[in-house]
Amino acid sequence: MVKKVRGVTSDSRLVKEGFMFVAIKGLTEDGHDFIPDAIKNGAIVIVGEKDLKVPSGIKYVKVADSRDAIGKYASEFYGDPSNKLKVIGVTGTKGKTTTVHIIYHILSSLGKKVGMVSSIAAKVGNKEFDTGFHVTSPDCLTLQKLLADMVKAGCEYAVIEVSSHGIKQKRIAGVNFDTAVLTNIAPEHLDYHKTFEEYKKVKMSFINSAKNKVICPPKTDINILPGLFNNLNAEAAIRALSFYGIDKNEAVSTLDSFRLPAGRLEETENEGVKIFIDFAHTPNSLEAALTYLRTKTKRKLISVFGCAGERDKRKRFQMGKISVSLADFSVFTAEDPRREDLGVILGRVSKGAKSVGAKEGQNFVRIYERGEAIAYALSIAKKGDVIGIFGKGHEKSLAYGSESFGKVFEHPWSDQEAVENYITSDKSITAIVLAAGKGTRMHSSLPKVLHEICGRPMISYTLQNLRRSGVSEIITVVSFKKNLVIRKISGAVKIAVQKNPKGGTADAAKAGFAFVPDGTRTLIVINGDDSAFYTPGTIKNILKIHSQRERKLTFVSLMKDNPTGLGRVIRGESGLITKIVEEKDATAEERKIKEVNDGLYVFDKAWFSQNIGKVKISPQGEYYLVDLIKIAIDQGDRMATYTLPNDDEWQGINTSEELEKARSKMVKRIEALNE
Numbered sequence: 001m002v003k004k005v006r007g008v009t010s011d012s013r014l015v016k017e018g019f020m021f022v023a024i025k026g027l028t029e030d031g032h033d034f035i036p037d038a039i040k041n042g043a044i045v046i047v048g049e050k051d052l053k054v055p056s057g058i059k060y061v062k063v064a065d066s067r068d069a070i071g072k073y074a075s076e077f078y079g080d081p082s083n084k085l086k087v088i089g090v091t092g093t094k095g096k097t098t099t100v101h102i103i104y105h106i107l108s109s110l111g112k113k114v115g116m117v118s119s120i121a122a123k124v125g126n127k128e129f130d131t132g133f134h135v136t137s138p139d140c141l142t143l144q145k146l147l148a149d150m151v152k153a154g155c156e157y158a159v160i161e162v163s164s165h166g167i168k169q170k171r172i173a174g175v176n177f178d179t180a181v182l183t184n185i186a187p188e189h190l191d192y193h194k195t196f197e198e199y200k201k202v203k204m205s206f207i208n209s210a211k212n213k214v215i216c217p218p219k220t221d222i223n224i225l226p227g228l229f230n231n232l233n234a235e236a237a238i239r240a241l242s243f244y245g246i247d248k249n250e251a252v253s254t255l256d257s258f259r260l261p262a263g264r265l266e267e268t269e270n271e272g273v274k275i276f277i278d279f280a281h282t283p284n285s286l287e288a289a290l291t292y293l294r295t296k297t298k299r300k301l302i303s304v305f306g307c308a309g310e311r312d313k314r315k316r317f318q319m320g321k322i323s324v325s326l327a328d329f330s331v332f333t334a335e336d337p338r339r340e341d342l343g344v345i346l347g348r349v350s351k352g353a354k355s356v357g358a359k360e361g362q363n364f365v366r367i368y369e370r371g372e373a374i375a376y377a378l379s380i381a382k383k384g385d386v387i388g389i390f391g392k393g394h395e396k397s398l399a400y401g402s403e404s405f406g407k408v409f410e411h412p413w414s415d416q417e418a419v420e421n422y423i424t425s426d427k428s429i430t431a432i433v434l435a436a437g438k439g440t441r442m443h444s445s446l447p448k449v450l451h452e453i454c455g456r457p458m459i460s461y462t463l464q465n466l467r468r469s470g471v472s473e474i475i476t477v478v479s480f481k482k483n484l485v486i487r488k489i490s491g492a493v494k495i496a497v498q499k500n501p502k503g504g505t506a507d508a509a510k511a512g513f514a515f516v517p518d519g520t521r522t523l524i525v526i527n528g529d530d531s532a533f534y535t536p537g538t539i540k541n542i543l544k545i546h547s548q549r550e551r552k553l554t555f556v557s558l559m560k561d562n563p564t565g566l567g568r569v570i571r572g573e574s575g576l577i578t579k580i581v582e583e584k585d586a587t588a589e590e591r592k593i594k595e596v597n598d599g600l601y602v603f604d605k606a607w608f609s610q611n612i613g614k615v616k617i618s619p620q621g622e623y624y625l626v627d628l629i630k631i632a633i634d635q636g637d638r639m640a641t642y643t644l645p646n647d648d649e650w651q652g653i654n655t656s657e658e659l660e661k662a663r664s665k666m667v668k669r670i671e672a673l674n675e
Contacts, residue, residue: 005045008077008141010070011083017042022070022076025049031066047073067140074144081147082176084419085115085155089172089210091162091203092183094285095233097394099183101261102237105544107157110246111252114157120261120394122146125153137166140173147175147535157244164189164199180210181240183233186284186534187309191312196288212243226265227292229285265289265395266416270423272383275522277415279393281308281335283318285667286390290326299384303327304377305391306335306370307345309401309414316345318354322365327388329380330364333373335391338408339401339455342368365490370398371464372491376417379492381383389415397674401457404663409454411674418467422492425472428521429543430605432512433466434505435459435489435528436479436498441655447481449528450488451659454666458653461532466537469526469543477512504622511547513612516605522546523603525625530599532662533649533669542602542642552630553642559643566596566652567626569641577632579625579639594644598650607637 006018012034015021021038023031023046032048039046045059046052047069054060059110063069075082090099100118107114115124117138122129124146131138138146143160150158185203193199207213220228220235238251260266264275274296280289286305294301303323307316322332332349346366353364360366367373370392377387392398397410439448441560449459459476466474475494478485479501486495498510509525516523522543534577546554557569565583568590572578580597581590608628615627632639644650651662 005077008070008074010066010141012037012041012043015041019043020045020047020073022066022073023048023050024066024070038559048418048644050499050572055659061126065170067170068173071140071144071170071175073174074141075174077555078144078148079151081144081151082158082174084151085147085158086178086244087147087158087160087175088179088181088440089160089162089175089177089206090181090183090236090240091164091167091206092181092216093133093186093188094280094282094288094480095229095236096161096163096185097261097279098230098264099233099237100159101155101180102234102258103159103240105258106237106241106246106251107159109257110250112157113153114159115146115153115155116159117143117146118159118161118261119163120263121442124149124155135480137161137163137171140171140175142172143171150499154374155339161361162206164202165192166421167202168193172206177206177210179212179214179243180207181214181236182207183236184216186282187312187313187314188282190314191310206577212240214239222255224252225258225260227288229288229504230260230265237620249416261394263395263415265292266393268419268423270378273381274380274386275378275389275419275672276386276421277389277393279395280305280390283315283322286319287322287326289388289390290323293386293388294326297384297386299382300328300386301326302331302377302381302385303385303390304328304331304333304373306337307349308335308391309337309340309345309399311336315350316348317352317355320349320364321356322331322352324353325356326356330358331373331377332364332366334368334370334398335568336399337455338399339403369460369463369491370413370415371418371467372489372493373421374415375467375492377448378419378422389419402455402663404451404452404660405454405667409667409670410674411454413669421470425467425470426522427472427519429471429524430473430475430516430520430522431466431524431526432496432516433462433474433476433493433526433528434508434512435476435485436482436501436508437529438480438501439529439654442659443656445481447478447485448653450484450652453659453663454670458532458662459489459528462526462528462534463489463493464536465531465536465539466524466526470536471539473517473520475512475515476528477508479508502622504618506612506623506624506627509625510612510623513608518616520605523605523608525601526601527599529654530650530652533651533665534600535649538644542600545640546602547641549640550638551602552604552637553628554602554627554640554642556598556642556644557595558598558647558650560596560647561594563591563594563596565654566598568593569595569597571595577639579628580629582624598652601625601628603628 005020008020010022015038021043047061104116187196217235222231280286398413401408435449437448450457477496479498494515498508498511567582
């Protein structure tokens with residue numbers, strides 16, 4: 001290592017004056033192509049695998065393997081931290097995270113100073129760090145820095161979760177592992193490793209690199225943690241710690257206070273229904289989890305899970321078969337479909353279920369929206385039932401691919417929040433989502449609400465926003481190619497059909513109203529094609545104002561510099577609303593008004609019931625929901641307006657150009673939420 005090097009990186013954009021840049025060839029890009037950029041940004045040392053000439057004053061080091069080299073140089077840069085720690089690495093097909101957390105817990109409980117890096121978080125002293133989306137082993141630079149921080153914090157031990165990808169991609173290069181643990185091994189990640197033999201070879205290369213080894217404990221006499229598999233994880237942890245003179249009985253005594261990590265059989269209860277969230281995403285782990293949950297079930301066991309896109313396709317059939325064999329009812333749903341067709345994924349899982357005689361609708365269902373799948377499972381569960389929600393566990397995103405942008409987007413997500421939102425939802429609030437439109441100006445045969453924004457149908461955002469706002473019941477009104485829409489949104493959502501697709505928004509809302517539960521007091525009517533950008537906080541505020549002011553009707557407006565195509569809000573001299581006028585019916589002066597109606601309404605249910613029938617047909621042959629505002633004004637009924645502070649939370653989508661604008665807008669929002 002050149003002494004004056006001030007940093008090491010393989011990303012030319014992160015290079016600063018005095019840095020070493022290591023050129024790594026990836027699947028889609030070659031770091032060697034970015035060497036000029038790295039030099040321009042201030043790199044003084046370049047490391048690569050090719051024969052290259054660099055400008056004078058720049059040092060070039062040719063290596064056989066850049067991935068190995070960056071681990072070595074990163075370790076040197078941070079002072080070889082792994083050689084100052086007792087480093088324990090844990091790998092395996094399942095149980096890695098739990099075993100790492102058990103080792104960390106035992107050592108901490110016994111007064112040892114220890115740091116940890118797992119797929120859930122990294123812990124150094126009293127600090128905790130996020131380790132990112134879908135990542136078990138962080139990159140070697142991050143890992144070396146974490147180890148260095150552990151040394152600074154006075155740690156004696158470091159416990160690291162190690163994935164097969166991390167081994168193969170040499171993310172652990174430069175780390176000296178004192179002890180290696182293999183929890184178990186079964187076919188997994190074969191999309192990447194191609195064969196089970198290669199997968200085993202990669203795992204064993206890591207195990208054999210360490211001085212001490214623990215390989216797949218075949219049995220255990222420990223019975224403290226939930227499930228045989230977790231007690232086997234504890235056995236592996238205790239055997240690893242035996243190399244450091246830690247007595248088994250002493251280690252076992254600490255497990256009474258151990259709590260499984262987030263998303264590992266994480267339990268909550270609602271009205272006598274036990275709900276477990278677990279990371280199980282392989283055939284073996286799903287089978288083990290369902291077998292354990294069966295012992296906790298007094299009545300019926302409901303399984304909710306999916307299979308990731310662009311990952312091992314061979315497990316899908318098997319997991320469908322396992323679920324219907326062990327659970328009384330299964331819900332197949334999304335789990336990071338990425339750029340793969342979710343219908344194809346669920347089709348394969350369903351074939352596995354049918355192979356053992358399961359019948360769709362009777363033993364299992366397919367629900368595309370994960371939030372709706374969870375809501376559906378909760379809605380059908382009765383006292384004594386157990387629900388297992390699998391595949392995401394602790395993860396905080398759902399990965400959907402977008403053809404428009406040619407990339408995968410990490411949409412913020414949490415199974416825990418989805419459960420909490422449904423359990424705590426207000427049973428007196430119902431939403432009617434208008435999704436019957438054809439979208440003629442889109443020049444597409446696809447129903448408007450199914451056009452995708454960052455990999456998801458635009459109506460998906462509407463449903464998710466309503467669930468996150470605490471809405472209990474959702475009714476969606478469909479018409480044009482209704483079966484396509486129903487297929488994508490079915491689940492806990494109730495479906496109403498608008499018989500006359502040209503009947504207008506009031507006719508559609510009336511069709512949905514027929515399904516509104518008796519206990520409803522407040523009714524939201526919202527468009528499924530322009531509501532993707534509302535935040536749950538805004539919807540909650542609208543509902544709060546409506547309730548606190550005891551209004552019969554509350555509608556949302558916003559100010560737009562270019563209000564073309566939208567209905568104008570007409571106010572009198574006192575500032576009170578006198579009417580809403582559609583653009584085609586507006587005068588030249590009225591068209592200059594920038595305040596517009598954005599199509600979200602909140603009604604007192606009883607008032608809506610009494611007045612929806614008073615809406616008269618327009619000259620265009622439609623019944624307009626906006627006419628209820630005029631009816632309220634004429635009757636002197638109490639009405640409120642909620643004006644959005646800006647148009648960031650609203651996006652009308654009536655043309656392909658507006659759809660592209662919405663897509664770009666959503667990209668920025670997702671990126672901002674993930675920062």
